[in-house]
Amino acid sequence: MEKRENINVRVRFYAELKDLLKVKAVNLELTSGSDWGSLVEALSKRLSNDVMHHLRRKGLLIAVNNILVRELNKLELKDGDVIDIMPLPSGG
Amino acid sequence: MKVKISDKLDNILDLVQEIKGSSDNIGAITIFMGVVRGESGGEKVKALNFESHQELAPKMLKDLCEEIVKKHGVIDVIVEHRVNEVKVGEDIIYVIVASRHRREGFKALTELIDRIKNEIPIWKKEITDKGGKWVSPDKGHRPRY
Numbered sequence: 001m002e003k004r005e006n007i008n009v010r011v012r013f014y015a016e017l018k019d020l021l022k023v024k025a026v027n028l029e030l031t032s033g034s035d036w037g038s039l040v041e042a043l044s045k046r047l048s049n050d051v052m053h054h055l056r057r058k059g060l061l062i063a064v065n066n067i068l069v070r071e072l073n074k075l076e077l078k079d080g081d082v083i084d085i086m087p088l089p090s091g092g
Numbered sequence: 093m094k095v096k097i098s099d100k101l102d103n104i105l106d107l108v109q110e111i112k113g114s115s116d117n118i119g120a121i122t123i124f125m126g127v128v129r130g131e132s133g134g135e136k137v138k139a140l141n142f143e144s145h146q147e148l149a150p151k152m153l154k155d156l157c158e159e160i161v162k163k164h165g166v167i168d169v170i171v172e173h174r175v176n177e178v179k180v181g182e183d184i185i186y187v188i189v190a191s192r193h194r195r196e197g198f199k200a201l202t203e204l205i206d207r208i209k210n211e212i213p214i215w216k217k218e219i220t221d222k223g224g225k226w227v228s229p230d231k232g233h234r235p236r237y
Contacts, residue, residue: 015143015215016226059229061213066147084145088229091142091173091214092126092185092205 004031007079011043014086020054021047034077036062061086093161095153096172097144097214104186107170111190114168118190122197124205126185128178138219140184142175145213153212156204164200166191171204173214 012025028042044051062069063084069075077083094110096102104125112118128140157169170188178184187205191197208214210229217224 014145014213015217019226063145063148066151068148068152084148086145086213087215087226089210089213090216090227090229091144091212092209 004033005079006030007032007034007077007081009039009077009079009081009083011039011083011085014084015090016087017054017085021051023047030077032078036072036075039075039077039083055085059088061088093154093157093168094170094172095150095157097149097153097175098172099174099176101172101174101183101186104183107172107186107188111168111170111188114190117192118167119192120190120194120197122189122191122194122201124185124187124201125183128180128182128184130180132218132220135218135220135222137180138221139177139179141177141217141219141224142173142184143215143217144173144175149213153208156207156211160189160200160204160207164191164196164203166196166200169200169204171208173208173212175214177219 006029008027008029010025010027013021013023018024026046028046030038030042040052040055043055062072064081108121111121130137153171157171161169166189168190170186173185187201189197189201189204191200216227218227
């Protein structure tokens with residue numbers, strides 16, 4: 001069985017999420033090709049169980065390397081990715 | 093076309109002159125100015141504080157403006173949105189649409205404002221005497237992505 005290599009990614013939070021989680025950004029070590037579920041699990045271990053609750057809420061904007069992710073179920077992370085987790089907009 | 097997300101807005105009259113200069117075929121200029129209201133949900137508001145995604149927000153705003161121009165057949169668009177603290181009575185956003193006729197101008201303006209509020213990664217926090225509270229998106233929010 002092929003061993004998946006470790007990758008390093010950076011996760012950034014914005015607005016209300018940043019305040020609720022009390023963190024602006026974290027660096028994580030994952031395995032190559034990790035999906036959204038794996039990312040949330042890793043964040044929960046690093047931050048707190050509250051993370052699961054906040055990240056499972058309806059309506060999040062996710063971007064990887066400044067490109068919006070339109071199909072979260074197809075997310076496959078690689079080394080150096082910067083993932084932005086944002087609440088739905090409320091500007092204007 | 094011009095989009096700007098910054099802690100300072102340009103002068104609105106200068107922006108109108110700027111957009112007028114984009115074509116001789118402009119017959120209508122429609123403008124929306126968003127202003128900080130001093131009350132929200134029965135509470136006195138002292139200020140709003142806006143945060144944006146520095147890379148994504150301007151890019152998405154530009155793409156949105158291009159889409160609106162094409163869709164409604166208007167001539168030009170300028171959008172400026174303030175970030176950081178904006179006090180009561182101060183301007184938050186200018187959305188300016190130049191068109192041949194008012195009909196398409198009003199339609200473009202309305203859609204553009206709605207989609208800016210629902211789609212562009214900018215967030216607002218109300219500052220009151222009780223502290224700060226992030227504002228939820230508009231009810232019935234359905235971003236198009």
